[in-house]
Amino acid sequence: MTTTRREFLRNSGALVVYFSLPASAVLSVASALAQDPGLSGNAALDTWISIEAGGTVRISSGKVELGQGIRTALAQIAAEELDIDLSRISMATVDTVRSPDESYTFSSISIMQSGTAIRKAAAEARRILLELAAESLGSPVESLTVQDGRIYRAAKVTQVDYWSLLAGQSFNTAVPQDIKTKPVGEYTIVGKSVKRLDIPGKVYGDAAFLQDLRLDGMVHARVVRPPADRARLVAADIASIEAMDGVLKVICDGSFMAIIAKREFQAVKAAEQLRAKSRWLLPEDLPDEAGLPAWLRSEKAKTYPIVHKEASTTRQAVTSLSASYSKPYIAHAAISPSAAVALKSDDGLTVWTHAQGMYPLRGAIARVVGLAESQVRCIHMEAAGCFGHNGGDDAACDAAAIAMQFPGRPVRLQWSRADEFQWEPYGSAMSIEVKAGLDQKGHIVEWDYDLWSCTHSSRPRGAPGAGNLLYAQHRKNPIEQPPPASIPQPAGGADRNAVPLYVFSRTRVDKHLVQRMPLKVSALRGLGAYGNVFAIESFMDEAALSVNADPFAYRLAHLKDVRAIDVLNKLRELSNWSDRPKTGSGDGWGVGFARFKNLTAWVGIVMKLRVDPETGKVRLDKVIAVVDSGLIVNPDGTRAQLEGGIIQSASWTLKEQVRFTNSAIQSGDWISYPILGFAEVPDIQIEIIDRPDQPPLGLGEAAQGPTAAAIANAVFHATGRRIRDLPLTPERVTMTG
Amino acid sequence: MGVNFTLNGKPVSLDVDPQTPLLEVLRNDLQLNGPKFGCGLAQCGACAVLIDGNSSRSCVIPVSAVNGREVISLEGLGTAKNPHPLQLAFIEEQALQCGYCTNGMIITAAELLAKNPHPDSADIKRALAGHQCRCGAHPRIVKAVERAAGDMP
Numbered sequence: 001m002t003t004t005r006r007e008f009l010r011n012s013g014a015l016v017v018y019f020s021l022p023a024s025a026v027l028s029v030a031s032a033l034a035q036d037p038g039l040s041g042n043a044a045l046d047t048w049i050s051i052e053a054g055g056t057v058r059i060s061s062g063k064v065e066l067g068q069g070i071r072t073a074l075a076q077i078a079a080e081e082l083d084i085d086l087s088r089i090s091m092a093t094v095d096t097v098r099s100p101d102e103s104y105t106f107s108s109i110s111i112m113q114s115g116t117a118i119r120k121a122a123a124e125a126r127r128i129l130l131e132l133a134a135e136s137l138g139s140p141v142e143s144l145t146v147q148d149g150r151i152y153r154a155a156k157v158t159q160v161d162y163w164s165l166l167a168g169q170s171f172n173t174a175v176p177q178d179i180k181t182k183p184v185g186e187y188t189i190v191g192k193s194v195k196r197l198d199i200p201g202k203v204y205g206d207a208a209f210l211q212d213l214r215l216d217g218m219v220h221a222r223v224v225r226p227p228a229d230r231a232r233l234v235a236a237d238i239a240s241i242e243a244m245d246g247v248l249k250v251i252c253d254g255s256f257m258a259i260i261a262k263r264e265f266q267a268v269k270a271a272e273q274l275r276a277k278s279r280w281l282l283p284e285d286l287p288d289e290a291g292l293p294a295w296l297r298s299e300k301a302k303t304y305p306i307v308h309k310e311a312s313t314t315r316q317a318v319t320s321l322s323a324s325y326s327k328p329y330i331a332h333a334a335i336s337p338s339a340a341v342a343l344k345s346d347d348g349l350t351v352w353t354h355a356q357g358m359y360p361l362r363g364a365i366a367r368v369v370g371l372a373e374s375q376v377r378c379i380h381m382e383a384a385g386c387f388g389h390n391g392g393d394d395a396a397c398d399a400a401a402i403a404m405q406f407p408g409r410p411v412r413l414q415w416s417r418a419d420e421f422q423w424e425p426y427g428s429a430m431s432i433e434v435k436a437g438l439d440q441k442g443h444i445v446e447w448d449y450d451l452w453s454c455t456h457s458s459r460p461r462g463a464p465g466a467g468n469l470l471y472a473q474h475r476k477n478p479i480e481q482p483p484p485a486s487i488p489q490p491a492g493g494a495d496r497n498a499v500p501l502y503v504f505s506r507t508r509v510d511k512h513l514v515q516r517m518p519l520k521v522s523a524l525r526g527l528g529a530y531g532n533v534f535a536i537e538s539f540m541d542e543a544a545l546s547v548n549a550d551p552f553a554y555r556l557a558h559l560k561d562v563r564a565i566d567v568l569n570k571l572r573e574l575s576n577w578s579d580r581p582k583t584g585s586g587d588g589w590g591v592g593f594a595r596f597k598n599l600t601a602w603v604g605i606v607m608k609l610r611v612d613p614e615t616g617k618v619r620l621d622k623v624i625a626v627v628d629s630g631l632i633v634n635p636d637g638t639r640a641q642l643e644g645g646i647i648q649s650a651s652w653t654l655k656e657q658v659r660f661t662n663s664a665i666q667s668g669d670w671i672s673y674p675i676l677g678f679a680e681v682p683d684i685q686i687e688i689i690d691r692p693d694q695p696p697l698g699l700g701e702a703a704q705g706p707t708a709a710a711i712a713n714a715v716f717h718a719t720g721r722r723i724r725d726l727p728l729t730p731e732r733v734t735m736t737g
Numbered sequence: 738m739g740v741n742f743t744l745n746g747k748p749v750s751l752d753v754d755p756q757t758p759l760l761e762v763l764r765n766d767l768q769l770n771g772p773k774f775g776c777g778l779a780q781c782g783a784c785a786v787l788i789d790g791n792s793s794r795s796c797v798i799p800v801s802a803v804n805g806r807e808v809i810s811l812e813g814l815g816t817a818k819n820p821h822p823l824q825l826a827f828i829e830e831q832a833l834q835c836g837y838c839t840n841g842m843i844i845t846a847a848e849l850l851a852k853n854p855h856p857d858s859a860d861i862k863r864a865l866a867g868h869q870c871r872c873g874a875h876p877r878i879v880k881a882v883e884r885a886a887g888d889m890p
């Protein structure tokens with residue numbers, strides 16, 4: 001090459017050239033990319049990092065902030081690799097015009113995917129910047145070091161820094177997969193409990209949320225949904241609503257109705273009137289709430305074999321044990337009802353949304369409104385913690401559809417609290433049956449496991465998934481909803497964590513995916529893991545008890561996974577398990593354990609609680625949690641995520657179920673759908689097994705199942721009553737014999 | 738019809754439908770971000786503001802009801818330059834996940850500390866009992882209020 005690298009960078013404009021790699025390296029990049037979902041399809045370094053004028057570095061990730069602190073953790077990773085202060089990092093909003101396409105932010109894989117990509121991109125950026133510095137200073141790269149972006153030569157400060165080298169310019173190169181990253185031993189930012197970047201703005205009332213977006217000329221919209229999903233509109237007095245103060249437009253399209261008004265309160269009043277002045281035909285097609293497990297088993301289902309492992313020993317089962325468990329429909333119940341802003345202009349359609357995946361949503365909305373994908377732009381803004389697929393995508397599509405009929409003005413759509421409770425897709429109900437054969441020593445040698453459930457994901461994945469959006473289903477010319485998706489192992493959907501980590505001689509696990517979805521369902525924190533871990537860990541307790549074994553010892557006797565064994569041993573010690581009170585005393589201690597997806601973090605929970613013998617009310621006193629999630633990027637962030645997960649799972653387990661009659665959803669507010677409050681939250685102690693030499697693993701969903709099982713096992717220990725159907729309401733705790 | 742009240746120490750005067758919820762006036766007309774819409778039913782606490790020193794749910798209070806009264810929002814409690822001890826304590830304890838409930842927690846805690854400068858954790862939990870948090874930030878919120886109580890002048 002005759003041009004210097006610096007000239008090349010200056011001259012090459014926006015063209016992406018893979019100039020520094022020999023052909024063989026390109027091939028190895030391609031094959032490595034296949035294993036790295038973050039970088040695959042987003043190999044250009046400029047997609048991830050730009051050196052900005054004014055001494056900052058902008059990092060673009062395709063992952064969105066859901067209140068989990070992910071963007072602070074990603075900023076830590078970038079600052080670490082670049083050797084700059086964390087305060088210099090700005091994290092860009094996810095926007096389909098420029099962000100890397102990392103699909104959804106879900107499944108606790110952000111640190112693994114986006115974190116790995118950013119680590120490599122930052123390492124490559126640093127390498128290039130040092131090369132440029134070497135050229136500019138006329139010194140070999142080996143003589144240079146970096147401190148907060150400033151170049152040092154032989155430990156002496158120079159005039160050169162990242163910004164004098166490349167501010168405002170492009171890298172124009174691809175991120176090689178085999179780039180050398182900083183050794184973990186040299187980390188100074190990753191692994192520290194740095195404070196989250198977004199918190200100050202939120203405590204001072206800065207504009208931090210989608211709800212704080214106020215555009216010039218913005219008008220306000222409300223949807224008036226049918227009283228039930230498949231209800232049909234018989235009549236509506238549209239004219240009288242159109243005459244109301246401030247009403248700009250009433251939309252009636254099949255069973256989709258919406259109001260646009262100048263002021264928000266006008267839209268609210270008009271929506272109330274429209275609701276009162278429309279008549280619907282209600283189908284009676286919902287299952288019997290009290291008989292959900294039986295209903296799931298009676299429905300037409302597609303069976304997927306998950307594990308069929310033939311016996312590996314000749315040890316014979318001499319006794320058998322079986323039990324059935326269930327969980328109800330559970331709501332995400334974000335504190336902010338869904339909202340979106342959309343603007344149709346001559347250039348196309350822009351949607352500001354708090355959904356979890358900007359690119360998949362863009363594809364779906366484009367199909368629904370009949371625009372090319374390139375004419376639709378989705379921009380992420382935060383809302384309250386969503387914990388999976390809530391009403392966000394549907395509200396975005398509603399706003400888009402309304403804006404298409406009201407071009408030129410930004411339309412702000414706000415769902416009501418009842419809209420959110422009645423129309424968000426719930427976490428699926430599940431019914432589970434476990435049968436085990438125990439040998440002479442009480443060891444489990446045979447394991448049969450069947451689970452029945454609707455799908456655990458109906459996300460609008462691009463154009464093919466458009467039929468999952470509410471508006472697309474309700475409008476006059478509906479788009480048909482795609483058949484329920486089965487998410488394959490090892491992650492799994494309904495079958496997530498259906499494969500026990502315990503080792504048995506013969507194991508059979510089958511998933512029966514119910515085809516009909518009378519209630520809307522989709523991804524809720526952990527998917528099937530919550531129900532499956534509750535079932536498996538309850539059953540392990542029952543099996544241990546049947547042979548008079550200690551629950552810890554019994555689990556350990558069936559485990560080979562070394563990190564799992566470490567977690568349980570640590571947990572037994574920390575919880576002073578040997579001091580466990582006698583069964584039936586009213587005080588109960590229970591344990592629950594799993595490795596999330598059998599792929600990410602190991603979490604063990606001991607729950608200490610008290611059951612009021614009169615009322616059956618459960619009071620959670622103390623939680624001891626032990627986690628191994630490999631390298632920890634931010635220890636305090638890890639604790640916060642676990643605390644939150646434990647509290648939310650405790651809430652699901654003790655209180656939560658979506659209520660419905662045979663025709664309509666009855667849960668519509670915080671009284672008909674109560675969650676755990678301040679008075680009920682236990683003390684939580686968290687122990688992290690730090691393994692800096694191991695890759696970081698997602699843990700945001702890892703506590704859901706273990707917490708549920710620990711509570712159910714502790715309730716049994718306190719009362720001698722085994723409750724196999726969630727939630728563990730006081731009625732169930734006092735009634736079960 | 739005009740409505741006049743004091744917001745964060747400054748007089749405001751508006752010509753709006755007197756039935757409009759105070760929350761909407763604060764957010765849409767006066768462009769405040771602190772008070773949040775969470776339910777509109779007085780069930781979650783996200784919309785709380787201080788009215789004459791009492792934590793109140795602005796989503797169900799018609800704006801006409803604050804005529805002549807003093808309203809303080811999160812923005813009026815303190816700023817980055819001149820923070821309220823609760824705001825510092827929430828940062829120090831990292832007492833939020835998504836932060837959507839935070840406004841209400843801080844406002845009600847401010848009322849509590851004004852009336853009882855040294856609450857114990859049971860007092861704090863009782864004061865915040867009507868506030869919902871879906872993210873499970875409760876233990877940190879209690880700790881933050883305890884810390885602020887220790888820091889109160």
Ligand code: FES
Nearest residue numbers: 775776779782796
């Ligand atoms: S929004 Fe006012 S209490 Fe929920």
Ligand code: FES
Nearest residue numbers: 834838870871872
């Ligand atoms: S921090 Fe998200 S609702 Fe409380």
